[in-house]
Amino acid sequence: MLLRYRSTVPRQSPMYHTINAFSLVSLNAWFWSTVFHTRDTYLTEKMDYFCATAVILYSIYLCCVRTLGLRRPAVSSIVGVFLILAFTSHVSYLTFVSFDYGYNMAANATIGLVNLLWWLCWCWQNRGTLPYWWKCGLVVLLLHGLALLELLDFPPMLWILDAHAVWHLSTIPVHFLLQVCFFVELKWRDLRSCTADKWFLSSSPTSFLIDDSLYLLNTEKMGVKVE
Secondary structure, three states: OHHHHHHHOOOOOOOHHHHHHHHHHHHHHHHHHHHHHHOOOHHHHHHHHHHHHHHHHHHHHHHHHHHHHOOOHHHHHHHHHHHHHHHHHHHHHHHHHOOOHHHHHHHHHHHHHHHHHHHHHHHHHOOOOOOOHHHHHHHHHHHHHHOHHHHOOOOOEOOOEOHHHHHHHHHHHHHHHHHOOOOOOEEOOOOOOOOOOOOEEOOOOOOHHHHHHHHHHHHHHHOOOOO
């Protein structure tokens, strides 16, 4: 998925490096999740929990950069520093004070809720100007809706699939929608003759992140105000 993004979106796109970093943070989290579910040790458990929190916090930063930071870089820098401090405090508490599962769940749920509301507000504000706004809203609603499986546990189906396993399985198609081709998309194309709200149906489907990165690249080249 990351290779598809890199091959489709030029490096000059304003969100290119931020999204690449987000992808790497996510890959690291899923790596440690795989290791932990293969072998449960003190280290692998900590890395699984801490890296998952890092993904959620970085998603807040990604949201901040996209919604505010492109026009006000200082804001995203301040938020980034705050998130690093929050992550450091979170990890320090769980490592040196008490590895409290309830606290960890509450902290991640709170961060996720902030992320959800922030993205949905941005989607609503741009529903009339960005044709792909619905895709962003769909992704965040699905991701956070599926997260309820972590809170509303149920006995394993066929003694194999419990709520946690179903959650892991169900997030695959959602991330597919977020990162690579899944639906036939509206894609920005003509750099000179099109305006910011003039799009056409692409023959090859792309994702929200690809759509948005290409949109930002083209609006920057055309001198159009970023939404």
